[in-house]
Amino acid sequence: MVDEAVLLTSELCTNALQHTGSGAGGTFEVTVLRGPGCARIEVHDEGSKSLPATRDCGQLSEDGRGLEVVRLLAYRWGQRGDEYGRCVFFELRCDCP
Numbered sequence: 001m002v003d004e005a006v007l008l009t010s011e012l013c014t015n016a017l018q019h020t021g022s023g024a025g026g027t028f029e030v031t032v033l034r035g036p037g038c039a040r041i042e043v044h045d046e047g048s049k050s051l052p053a054t055r056d057c058g059q060l061s062e063d064g065r066g067l068e069v070v071r072l073l074a075y076r077w078g079q080r081g082d083e084y085g086r087c088v089f090f091e092l093r094c095d096c097p
Contacts, residue, residue: 001094004073005041011066012043012088020086021046038075042089049083 009030017023026046033040054067070077074090081087 001039001092004092005039008070008073008090008092009041009043011070012041012090015052015066015088016043016045019050019052020048037095038091038093040089040091042087044085044087047081047083047085052079052086052088 013028013030016028020026020028022028022045028043028045031042031044033042052067054071067077070090073092075093077088077090079086079088
């Protein structure tokens with residue numbers, strides 16, 4: 001589960017830097033929460049007018065696959081917030097004690 005968590009966190013952090021105010025001299029924060037049978041990772045950024053969403057990409061496209069990877073590997077993902085601040089999260093299930 002650690003490899004998946006690192007990959008998906010990297011995708012969300014990259015999106016925060018590329019698509020929100022965090023990449024224009026701002027900041028972002030990563031929060032890790034662990035509960036029984038799952039882990040939740042949240043990336044809090046400085047917001048954007050557009051909502052995070054998966055998108056269709058051509059086979060030769062060099063970008064645009066990040067949230068699709070999150071959607072495919074995470075048990076659940078979502079977002080809350082607006083142009084002034086947003087949290088994008090994912091959850092992974094685990095069989096950890």
